Amino acid sequence: MGVGERIRRYRKAGGYTQKGLAEEIGVTESAIRNYELGLRMPSESQLEAIAKALDIAPEALADTGLVGARGALEMVFRLEGEIGFRPVETEDGIGIAVNPKVEGSQKLSQALKAWARMRADLDSGKVSEAEYEAWKASFKG
Template sequence: MGVGERIRALRRSAGLTQKELAASIGLTESAVRNYELGLRTPSDDQLAAMADSIGVAPEALMDIRVESARQALEVLFRMEDTLGLVPQSDGDSIGLGIDPEAEQAPIMHQSLVAWKRMRDGLEDGTVTPDEYAAWKASFTA
C-alpha cells in the first residue's frame, strides 16, 4: 500500500472527508485528492500534519515497502544495528530477540510486549480487527 492509499484508508477510518482533512492542515481539497491518487507526494511536514489531524503516528502514513525476503532482511539488519534485534533459535524455529545491551533495548522490549498483548487480544476476540488496525496506526514508542 502506497502513501496515498494509506492516507485515504486512515482518513476514512478517522471519519474525515478530504475537505475536512485539507481544511485542518491548510491545504486544498484537490491537494489531498492528488496525494491520495498518487499524483503528488506530500512533504514530510505535510505528512506529519496529516497524521496529527487523523490521529495516527506519522510513520503510519509513510511508504515502507518490503516486498521480498531480501528487503525484509535488510530492514531486520538495520534494526539489529539500531534497536538490538537479533535472530534466536529454539529448536526448529527461528524468532527474533533483543540484545539487552543495545541502547534502545528497553523501549523495543516494551513496544514488543504491547504488540504481543494487542495481537493476543485480536486472536482471542477481545480486540476487533478495526481496533487492532487503529492501535497499530496510532502506536508510538
C-alpha cells in the first residue's frame, strides 16, 4: 500500500472528504486527489500536516520502502544493530526479542507490550478491526 492509498484510507476513516482535508491543511482538493492517486508525492511537511489533521502518527503515512519478505528482513537486520532486535525460537515459531541492554530498548519494549494488549483485545472481540487499525495509526509510543 502506497502513501496515497494510506492517505485515502485514513482520510475516509476520519470522516473527511478530499475537500475537507484539503481545507484543513491549506492545499487544494486536487492536491489531495493527486496524492491519493499517486500522481504527486506530498512533501514531508505536507505529510505531517495531513497526519496532524487526521490525528495519526506521520509514520503511519510514510513509505517504509519495504518490499516483500527480503525487505522486511533487511529492516529487522538494521533494527538488530540499532535497538537490539534478536531472533528467538518459541513453541509457536520464530519471534523477535528486544535486548534490554541496548539504549532505547526499554521504550520499545513498553510499546510492544501495548501492542500485544491491543492485539489481544482484537482477538478477544473487545475492540473491532477498525478500532485496532485506528489505534495503530494514532499510536505515538
